[in-house]
Structures are given as C-alpha cells and as structure tokens.
Amino acid sequence: MEELKNYGHQHPLLMLNEEQLIGNGNGVVDCSRCGEKVSAPCFICVECCGFYLHKTCAEAPLELNHPFHRHHPLLLLQNPPYTFEPGTRCICDFCNETCEKFIYHCSCGLDFHIKCALFTFNIAERNLKELEHVALEDPSFSSKNDGGNLGKCFVCWEPLAMYTYFSLDCGFNLHKKCAELPPKMGHVCHRKHPLLLQFNSERLSCKICQVTPDRGLVYGCSTCNLAIHIDCLSPLPVIEDKSHQHPFTLFWRQIPFICDACGTEGHHVAYACCTCSIMVHKECISLPRIMQHAWHNHRVFHTYFIHKEYFRSLNCIWCYKVVDTEHGSYFCADCNVIFHVNCALKEKEWYCIVTQENEDDKSLDIPVNSITKVLERNDAGEATLIEHCKHKHYLMLSDKISEHGDKCCDGCLLLISAKFYHCLRCDFFLHKSCAELSKIELIFDHRCDEEHFAGLKPFILTSDCMFECELCTYLSNGFSYKCNECGIHRCVRCVFLQFEVKIPGHKHPLLFYYDYKGQCSGCGTDINKAYRCKDCNFGLCLYCVVRLTRVGHNCDDHPLKLTYHKINDYEKYHYCDICEEKRDPKYWFYHCETCDTSAHVNCVLGKYPLIKLGSTYNERDHPHPLTFAKKFPYYPKCVECGKPCEDLSLECAEPGCNYIVHWKCGK
Structure with missing residues (x-):
C-alpha cells in the first residue's frame, strides 16, 4: 500500500x-x-x-492544456456549469454520452468525461504506452460481436470492419491508423496553412462533404475557420459503379464546382469521367438510374443532360422551381415531368429504386380498366353502353344533368356532373371518369405493418363495403382502393388527387408543398403540408381540397355551392341558416345564390357526407336488406338503444318490417 x-x-x-x-x-x-x-x-x-x-x-490535473484544443485550457469541474431545461443533458463531445459527474469544461462550450479528455490527450501526445496493455485484434474475429458488427472508431466514427483496432477496457475502440494519426499535416485541399488534428469546437461543417460532425476529431485550420473529416482527406483514387459505363477518377479542386449529376455545388473532392466530360460528387457516382416515385405514375430516369425542346415545363414537381437541364435531373419523357435530383431523393419513403433485374418489366405501368365490356359506341368512338365490373346491369352514357342533377355518383359520392353512366334498372350512377378507373393501382408510401417498409403495393378497386379513407378519414360506401394485405382503404378522390389542382373561385393553380407550415385559408386550422398558391398567400389543407363543391341539403331546394369569397359585407348576414350561429366570413361556407342561403361547412356536410342514402348495407345480421336513411318523420326509435333516429340510420327495405337502427348502433 x-x-x-x-x-x-x-x-x-x-x-x-x-x-x-x-x-x-x-x-x-x-x-x-x-x-x-x-x-x-x-x-x-x-x-x-x-x-x-x-x-x-x-491524478487528473485541474487544468488541462489539450493539444487538440489549443485556444483555451480545459478546467476540471465537479458538476456541469449549466442550468438545464427538464429533459436536457450535458453530453461529452468525444464519446457522445451523458456527463453527470466530474467533467473537463472549456469556456467555448466543449465538455468531456475525465477518461475521454485523458485518453485523447495521450493520443495527441503520441503516448501509446498507455495502450500497451491492449491487444491488437483482427476485426474479422467476430465471436464477441453480434453478427460481426464491430461498431465504430471513436476518432473518425467510421466502421471498424476491415481495420485492425484497439479495444480498451474503458470502452474505446480505435482504428490502429487513427491512434497513429499525425497531429499536423499539409494537404492538397488546403495549401495555405497546415491542418491540425483537433476537436471541432466551433461545430463547423466538413469543407469537403458539407456534413457537420457531432463528435470525434477533425483536421482543421483555425485561421481559415475550416474543418475536414479524417476520412474525407483520403478518398478512393478510382471508383467504378454499375450505374455508369466508365470509371470515375479522383480530381482535387481548389475552387468550388457544380456537380453534373445533381446540379449543386461541390468542394475540393470531385470525381471526373473524362470519356463523358462530367464531374460529380463522390456520393453522386452511385445515384439510382431509375426510380419509381410517389409523385408520378411512371418511372423516372436520371440523366446528365436534357434537350429543353423535349419539355413544355421545366418546373420541378416537388419544389416547383426551374430545373437547369445543363445538369442532372430525373425525368419522365412521356409525361413532361421533371425533378431536381435532390428533390427526388429528399424523402426516402417517397421512392423506391428500380433494379437492373426489373427495369425492363413494364407490366406494372399498364392500367387494367374497370369497364368489363363495351357494347356500343357512338360515331366519335365514345363508349355509350358498357358492362362494368362493379355493377350487375348495363350502364348507358348520358349528359342529361337536368334530369339527374340531384343524384350522386356511386364511385366518388359527389353530385353528378358533365357526362355520366347510369343504370336504367336501378338507381346507380357513375361519372365517366369513375367508370374508367383502373382495377388495380400501385400506391406508394404505404406500410402494411410498423416493422418494415412495404414500398409499392397493389391496391384493388372495391365497392362492396363501408370504409374509412386512410387519408381524408371520411366514412364512405362508394368506390375505394383496398390493400388486401392490411385491409386499409383509400377513397378514389384521394388516390387520384393531383399535385397540382384548380380550385373554383381561385385564379391560380394550387401546388402541393410537402414541408409547408401555415394556416389553411379554407378552415383556419394549422397545417404542415398544404396545397398552396405560388403567386398569393393562399393555402389549403387536404380536407379543404377534397371538400364537396356542390352538395344537396334539405335547408334549400337547390344544390349549395362551396363559396370562397364574401357574399355580403353586412355583419348581420354572417350567420349560418342551419344552426343560426355566427360564421366567420374569412372561411369557407356553402351558399345558394338563388335563395341567398348561407351555412357552415360542417352544418351542411354533417358527419357522413359521403354515404349514399338509399344504398344497400349487407353487413348486418337481419333477414331483409337494409338501406341508409336520414331525417325520418316523427323520429322513430332505434331497436338497439331506444333513442330517436335523428341522424344516419339503417332501415329495413321490406314492406311491413319496421326495423330501424342508428348507424352507430348497427355497425
């Protein structure tokens, strides 16, 4: 002792x-x-x-002049010198773990565990005797590692695989080459001053890859306020990738360059293909050649150059800014659709890469029409009499809105407009566009469970059940696209909602912005995704974009139109004619110009705007067919709960059977 x-x-x-x-x-x-x-x-x-x-x-000194932090001393403190908000912690700037007791602290905001500060000090001082008790291990030896996962080096934070490394009793892992890094070096990417191995105390982004390292060591130049990842200083001299027919050769650049693959700026490290006369970022060498993107029905292809005359519009369909065709982009030549490279790759859940094995398979791009058979055509070649896969009788083309203008399409549950198909034997109507829907749709951004990403999944057109749309959350008994793997439904309105829509009453098209934050101009709610106008301060949430523009209600004999502007400036007119409460004139309402009727959107639509009254419901254990009904005279009592039926209910269609039940009680 x-x-x-x-x-x-x-x-x-x-x-x-x-x-x-x-x-x-x-x-x-x-x-x-x-x-x-x-x-x-x-x-x-x-x-x-x-x-x-x-x-x-x-024996740790109370003040440590660390070679990796030359500007200020590190002071040993008993507790972190911060007052934290609840839930926040002091984090070591080397190992990224919580500092709870004694720490080395610098006035510029760096904090280290005692063991981290002393360990890095020994590395900086080339005091490798401190590591003599540690065996050098072959990283291929994986008996002590789960699946051979050897973790990351505590200096460069790159994987340890394929390197010899130290594994210290105190928990540090190091590449042997990182333990022996020179404290000072000259480099072609920064010829003005030598680069010093140091902590990234100012949290600078790497000058080469533009990523900000949150831990580990970097080579830096304090005079030029510059930091570079250790790994970025020694890139591969030649890279070959199957997405390009020629190899790419390393080319150090003293001035910034524009990457020919993605069109954004690069620094210092470029890779050039001299055969094709292109210069790219290292990470852009392996860009996907073909991808399927959620924002377009067809595959999009990467190219380095496009002739402008091939496109009517050069606006990227993600950010709506012009794409420079002198540099790389993703495009669909058939549809005049183009992406910036970084926009196409911005959200991983929105695209999947088409591999070489299936890039020539075009079968998924071919829609299967839901019209089973065309029986008659007019002189213009238009189908006038058809068989449809979702109805048992023939359907006839019509444009007689005056006779059927109060009827709803059984596909989308909106009022009939323009040309439509109708059944002569029963109350069945379909918009022409709804009759021509494809039987199968490949829908992206869909998870069949929480454990894995499902990618493109086939959704099947169905019409034989009640469903709640996954996107707009409306309950409906119209057409939907259903995933047979997990049972979710999407209504046809949401499936075919475009990323550019025209709203009646607004002069400009609305464009979908994935990362917009603001307030909906239709209902006033806060939104983080929106359909927005580029030219004026007008944006709508998804619910307002899919609002019914024309709807019938028993408060008026005429269809009510969704209205976006003030009908009358007098305050006494700013009331709802259904609930008789005040309404905010800034937000949308339904209005009849003939009768001057105005009403809140929710008062007109109610809870179930997309359920067709009179349609049959077969999912209830009752000997006779049940139909949807609403607003009965004398409000008969529900057979389940005994309360009056004042809203959506199911009633028996059989004469003499007085069975009636609330929809909520009967489902």
Missing part, C-alpha cells in the same frame, strides 16, 4: 493494487469522479465512507 493522500477528499485515501482490491472484498464499486467501475490501481477512503477513485482520475 502506498502513502496516504487526500486528492480533494475530506479523509485520507489509500492506494490499492489489484490483489489488495480483491482482498478488500467490496465487490463492484464505481469511481466517485468518472462514475465508471473501479479497477486497480485505485484509491479507497480509509474511513470506509464509500469514496473510490481510479488512479488516473485522482
């Missing part, structure tokens, strides 16, 4: 070696400074008050 010392403790401390520590019989104890398990040599309080110190923690 060595002589008694205090090391800042109120009682004398005694140093123990490994044999003495085991013989002391205190089991597993933690160091009172670093909080880690104590190992010999260590100090123990002679008064047995439970105070233990690693020898290295006891």
Whole structure:
C-alpha cells in the first residue's frame, strides 16, 4: 500500500493494487469522479465512507492544456456549469454520452468525461504506452460481436470492419491508423496553412462533404475557420459503379464546382469521367438510374443532360422551381415531368429504386380498366353502353344533368356532373371518369405493418363495403382502393388527387408543398403540408381540397355551392341558416345564390357526407336488406338503444318490417 493522500477528499485515501482490491472484498464499486467501475490501481477512503477513485482520475490535473484544443485550457469541474431545461443533458463531445459527474469544461462550450479528455490527450501526445496493455485484434474475429458488427472508431466514427483496432477496457475502440494519426499535416485541399488534428469546437461543417460532425476529431485550420473529416482527406483514387459505363477518377479542386449529376455545388473532392466530360460528387457516382416515385405514375430516369425542346415545363414537381437541364435531373419523357435530383431523393419513403433485374418489366405501368365490356359506341368512338365490373346491369352514357342533377355518383359520392353512366334498372350512377378507373393501382408510401417498409403495393378497386379513407378519414360506401394485405382503404378522390389542382373561385393553380407550415385559408386550422398558391398567400389543407363543391341539403331546394369569397359585407348576414350561429366570413361556407342561403361547412356536410342514402348495407345480421336513411318523420326509435333516429340510420327495405337502427348502433 502506498502513502496516504487526500486528492480533494475530506479523509485520507489509500492506494490499492489489484490483489489488495480483491482482498478488500467490496465487490463492484464505481469511481466517485468518472462514475465508471473501479479497477486497480485505485484509491479507497480509509474511513470506509464509500469514496473510490481510479488512479488516473485522482491524478487528473485541474487544468488541462489539450493539444487538440489549443485556444483555451480545459478546467476540471465537479458538476456541469449549466442550468438545464427538464429533459436536457450535458453530453461529452468525444464519446457522445451523458456527463453527470466530474467533467473537463472549456469556456467555448466543449465538455468531456475525465477518461475521454485523458485518453485523447495521450493520443495527441503520441503516448501509446498507455495502450500497451491492449491487444491488437483482427476485426474479422467476430465471436464477441453480434453478427460481426464491430461498431465504430471513436476518432473518425467510421466502421471498424476491415481495420485492425484497439479495444480498451474503458470502452474505446480505435482504428490502429487513427491512434497513429499525425497531429499536423499539409494537404492538397488546403495549401495555405497546415491542418491540425483537433476537436471541432466551433461545430463547423466538413469543407469537403458539407456534413457537420457531432463528435470525434477533425483536421482543421483555425485561421481559415475550416474543418475536414479524417476520412474525407483520403478518398478512393478510382471508383467504378454499375450505374455508369466508365470509371470515375479522383480530381482535387481548389475552387468550388457544380456537380453534373445533381446540379449543386461541390468542394475540393470531385470525381471526373473524362470519356463523358462530367464531374460529380463522390456520393453522386452511385445515384439510382431509375426510380419509381410517389409523385408520378411512371418511372423516372436520371440523366446528365436534357434537350429543353423535349419539355413544355421545366418546373420541378416537388419544389416547383426551374430545373437547369445543363445538369442532372430525373425525368419522365412521356409525361413532361421533371425533378431536381435532390428533390427526388429528399424523402426516402417517397421512392423506391428500380433494379437492373426489373427495369425492363413494364407490366406494372399498364392500367387494367374497370369497364368489363363495351357494347356500343357512338360515331366519335365514345363508349355509350358498357358492362362494368362493379355493377350487375348495363350502364348507358348520358349528359342529361337536368334530369339527374340531384343524384350522386356511386364511385366518388359527389353530385353528378358533365357526362355520366347510369343504370336504367336501378338507381346507380357513375361519372365517366369513375367508370374508367383502373382495377388495380400501385400506391406508394404505404406500410402494411410498423416493422418494415412495404414500398409499392397493389391496391384493388372495391365497392362492396363501408370504409374509412386512410387519408381524408371520411366514412364512405362508394368506390375505394383496398390493400388486401392490411385491409386499409383509400377513397378514389384521394388516390387520384393531383399535385397540382384548380380550385373554383381561385385564379391560380394550387401546388402541393410537402414541408409547408401555415394556416389553411379554407378552415383556419394549422397545417404542415398544404396545397398552396405560388403567386398569393393562399393555402389549403387536404380536407379543404377534397371538400364537396356542390352538395344537396334539405335547408334549400337547390344544390349549395362551396363559396370562397364574401357574399355580403353586412355583419348581420354572417350567420349560418342551419344552426343560426355566427360564421366567420374569412372561411369557407356553402351558399345558394338563388335563395341567398348561407351555412357552415360542417352544418351542411354533417358527419357522413359521403354515404349514399338509399344504398344497400349487407353487413348486418337481419333477414331483409337494409338501406341508409336520414331525417325520418316523427323520429322513430332505434331497436338497439331506444333513442330517436335523428341522424344516419339503417332501415329495413321490406314492406311491413319496421326495423330501424342508428348507424352507430348497427355497425
């Protein structure tokens, strides 16, 4: 045992070696400074008050002039010098773990565990004797690793695989090459001054890859306010990728360049294909050649150059800014659709890469029409009499809105307009566009479970059940597209909603912005995705974009139109004619110009605007067919709960059977 010392403790401390520590019989104890398990040599309080110190923690200097942080000293503090909000923590800038006890702190905001500060100090001082007790291991030896996953190096934070590394008892892993990095080096990417190995105290982004490292070491130049990842200083000299027919060769650049693959700026490290005369970022060498994107029905192809005359519009369909065709883009030549490369790749859940094995398979691009058979055509070649896969009788084409203008399409549940098909034997109507829907749609951004991403999934057109749309959340008994794997439904209105829509009453088209934050101009709710006008301050949430523009209601004999402007400036007219409460003139309402009727949107639509009254419901255990009904005279009582039926209900269609039940009670 060595002589008694205090090391800042109120009682004398005694140093123990490994044999003495085991013989002391205190089991597993933690160091009172670093909080880690104590190992010999260590100090123990002679008064047995439970105070233990690693020898290295006891002898740690109160002020450390660290070679990786030359501007200020690191001061040893008993507690972090911060007042934190609830839930926030002090994080070590080397290992990225929480600092709870003694830490080394710098006035510029750097914080380190004692062990991290001293370990990096030994690396900086080339004091590799501190690592002599650690065996060099072959990273291919994976018996102590789950699946051979060897973790990452604590200096460069790159994977340890394919390198020899140190594995320290204190939990550090290092590449051998990182333990032996030179503290100072000259480099072709920065010839003005030498680069010094250091902590990234100013949180600078890497000058080469533009990523901001949140831990580990970098090479930096304080004079030029510059930081570079260790790994970025030694890129591969030649890279080959199957997406391009020629190899790319490393080309150091002293000035910025524009990447020919993505059209954005690059710094220092470029890769050139001299055969094709193109220069790209390292990461752009392996860009997907073909992808299926959620915002377009067909596949889009990457190219380095496009002739402008091939496109009517060069606006990217994600950000709606012009694409420079002198640089790379993703495009569909058939549909005049184009993306910036970074816009197409911005959200991983919105696209999937088409591999070489299936890039020639065009079968998924061919829609299967829901019209089973065309029986008659007019002189213009238009189908006038058809068989449809979702109806048992023939359907006839008509444009007689005056006779059927109050009827709803059984596909989308909107009022009939323009040309439509109708059944001469029953009350069945379909817009021409709804009759021509495809039987199968490949829908993107769909998860069949929470464990894995499902990618493109086939959705089947169905019409034989009640459903709640996954997107707009409306309950409906019209047509839907259903995923047979998980059972979710999407209504036909949401499936075919375009990323550019025209709203009656607004002179400009509305464009879908994925990351817009603001307030809906239709209903006033806060939104983080919107259909927005580029030219004026007008944006709509998804619910307002799919609002019924014409709807019938028993408050008026005429269809009510969704209205977007003030009908009357007099305040006394700003009332709802259904609930008789005030309405805000800034937001949308339904209006009849003939009768001057105005009403809140929700008062007109109610809870079930997309359920066709009079249609049959077969999912109830009753001997006769049930139909949807609403607003009965004398409000008959529900057979289940005994309360009056005032809203959507199911009634028996059989004469003499007085069965009636609330929809909520009957489902």
